[in-house]
Amino acid sequence: xxxxxxxxxxLRLQEGExxxxxxxxxxxxxxxxxxxRQDPGKGPEFLFTLYSAGEEKEKERLKATLTKKESFLHITxxxxxxxxxxxxxxxxSASKLTFGTGTRLQVTL
Amino acid sequence: xTGVTQSPTHLIKTRGxxxxxxxxxxxxxxxxxxxxxxxxxxxxxxxxYYREEENGRGNFPPRFSGxxxxxxxxxxxxxxxxxxxxxxxxxxxxLGGGVPTGELFFGEGSRLTVL
Numbered sequence: 001x002x003x004x005x006x007x008x009x010x011l012r013l014q015e016g017e018x019x020x021x022x023x024x025x026x027x028x029x030x031x032x033x034x035x036x037r038q039d040p041g042k043g044p045e046f047l048f049t050l051y052s053a054g055e056e057k058e059k060e061r062l063k064a065t066l067t068k069k070e071s072f073l074h075i076t077x078x079x080x081x082x083x084x085x086x087x088x089x090x091x092x093s094a095s096k097l098t099f100g101t102g103t104r105l106q107v108t109l
Numbered sequence: 110x111t112g113v114t115q116s117p118t119h120l121i122k123t124r125g126x127x128x129x130x131x132x133x134x135x136x137x138x139x140x141x142x143x144x145x146x147x148x149x150x151x152x153x154x155x156x157x158y159y160r161e162e163e164n165g166r167g168n169f170p171p172r173f174s175g176x177x178x179x180x181x182x183x184x185x186x187x188x189x190x191x192x193x194x195x196x197x198x199x200x201x202x203x204l205g206g207g208v209p210t211g212e213l214f215f216g217e218g219s220r221l222t223v224l
Contacts, residue, residue, distance in 0.1 A: 004151075032211045043113070043199050043215030044152065087151055091211040095142070095165025099151030 002027045002092050006100035013107050016077045021103045023088030024070040033071050034097065035064050036087040044087055078107045113216035115200050121222045122190050130185045130219045132200030141183040142213065143175060144199040152199055158183055187221075195223045 003026045013019055025033070032051050036044035048057040050066040057064045061082065063074040073086055085104045089097040114133045122128050134141050140159045144152035154167035158177035172188040181202070187194055197220050201213035 034211045041217070043201075043217050044213075046212050046214070049211055089151075089211070093165065095157040096154045096167060097142075097152075097211060097213070098154070099144075101149070101151045 002090060002098045004088055004090055004098055004100035006086075006088055006103050008103060009101070010104040011106070013075075013078055013105070015079055015107055015109055018074070018076045018078070020075070021073040021086055021105070022070060023073070023100055025088075025090050026069075027090050027092045027098075029092050031091040031093075033066055034089045034091070035062075035071070035073055036089065036099075038085045038087055038102070047086075075105070078105075080107050080109060083107045113200055113202050113214050115198075115216035115219050117219055118217070119220045119222075121224060123224050124190055124192060126190050126223075127186065127188045128190060128221060130187075130198050130200075130221075132183045132185070132202075132216060134181045134183070134200075134202030135214045138202035138204055138214065139181055140203045141177055141181065142201045142203070143183070143185045144201065144215075145169075146197040146199055146218070148196075155185070190223045192223050195221060197221075 005024045007022045035047040038044045048064040053068045055066050061076050065072045083106050085102040087102045089099040116131050142157040143155040146152040155169050157165040161177045174186045176184045197218040199218045201215045203213050
């Protein structure tokens with residue numbers, strides 16, 4: 001069975017303090033790995049798609065990377081508005097995404 | 110361009126009752142997926158619809174059923190509600206002709222509480 005594990009469960013950073021979130025996965029046949037952001041009471045918002053080991057994607061202060069067993073979401077010089085839950089998901093079939101439980105990020109002044 | 114809209118936003122039911130949740134997909138999107146998100150957990154895949162047919166299903170019992178209409182809108186029906194069905198139900202639409210890229214556009218969800 002496909003498994004996605006995210007760590008840490010929660011992370012508190014000061015504004016400007018860079019860090020990384022981890023997503024490790026065990027799947028049979030990866031079609032793609034996705035990062036989403038979810039604000040409280042809202043649906044997830046798509047951030048990145050990664051398809052193969054070595055691939056990197058960037059958007060503003062976020063950078064996602066992929067290896068054969070894990071993905072990292074690097075946050076550079078975060079701001080309070082980056083506070084959210086970050087979800088990682090893998091696609092192994094034509095229809096289904098398997099999500100991790102997320103990392104709750106809080107960025108304080 | 111309108112996004113994914115879901116209704117109702119909140120509802121309370123009692124155990125054993127039935128519920129219908131509705132979703133309008135983003136303009137131009139022909140594939141709709143439903144996910145269940147319990148508090149503190151990631152979304153779990155319920156099923157996906159393409160061209161009014163179910164073309165993928167997660168580990169949910171048959172009392173979870175759905176429909177997709179010609180305009181690509183969708184319904185999720187849950188019969189014989191149980192306490193554990195309390196969750197945020199998320200609808201997501203995508204392009205891809207039934208094989209989504211994984212870039213899903215989610216609605217804000219319907220928060221169901223079962224008492």
